[in-house]
Amino acid sequence: MIAPYSLYSDHCAELRLKLQKPPVSQVEYNNWTAADSAFKEFSEEELKILSLVYAKNGVSMKTQIDYVANKLGIEPPSVWKLVTSLQYSIAYKRGLVE
Numbered sequence: 001m002i003a004p005y006s007l008y009s010d011h012c013a014e015l016r017l018k019l020q021k022p023p024v025s026q027v028e029y030n031n032w033t034a035a036d037s038a039f040k041e042f043s044e045e046e047l048k049i050l051s052l053v054y055a056k057n058g059v060s061m062k063t064q065i066d067y068v069a070n071k072l073g074i075e076p077p078s079v080w081k082l083v084t085s086l087q088y089s090i091a092y093k094r095g096l097v098e
Helices: 006-018 026-039 044-053 061-072 076-093
Strands: none
Touching: 006 026, 006 076, 026 076, 044 061, 044 076, 061 076
16 A cells, blocks of 8 residues: 555655756755655665656556566565665655555
8 A cells, every 4th residue: 555645755755866956945945854864864775766766757656666676686565665665765764654
């Protein structure tokens, strides 16, 4: 089951990976900084995996996670765990969960 904050967190993560500097809009600035802070909680290897996942180019998250797991030779549940950890961290930093 998808968490209520997952899509919002995904937007924040994609925004952070797309932009090197935070946007001017206050809301998007807050989204960008929350994602930036959340990404700093992961190792370099985990960041590589997450970057590949969020470079999904219009495919579903499930399809992209399966693709990344296959490409890297790891189990999809391991990738899902990283994604859900990132989503929760961003949601927490944005005040969507306690």
